[in-house]
Amino acid sequence: MVEEEAHRRAMESGGEADELIAELRARREADVEAAWAEEAHRRWKAYQRGEEEMLDFDDVMAGIRATFPR
Structure with missing residues (x-):
């Protein structure tokens, strides 16, 4: 759903889509952290x-x- 919105925006305006994708990535990174x-x-x-x-490193x-092994 969000990816569809990003794709739709990409077709309309590359700048807006880039901003949306960057925002999504930032949210995901924050969620992972x-x-x-x-x-x-x-x-x-x-x-x-x-x-x-605890295990010794x-x-x-x-x-x-x-x-x-390599």
């Missing part, structure tokens, strides 16, 4: 309650490199 902040907070609270464990990366 908010979702990640919420997820980080959820994980931190779970860790504090003892429901999650170097250990995780070593496991990834072993699983996906």
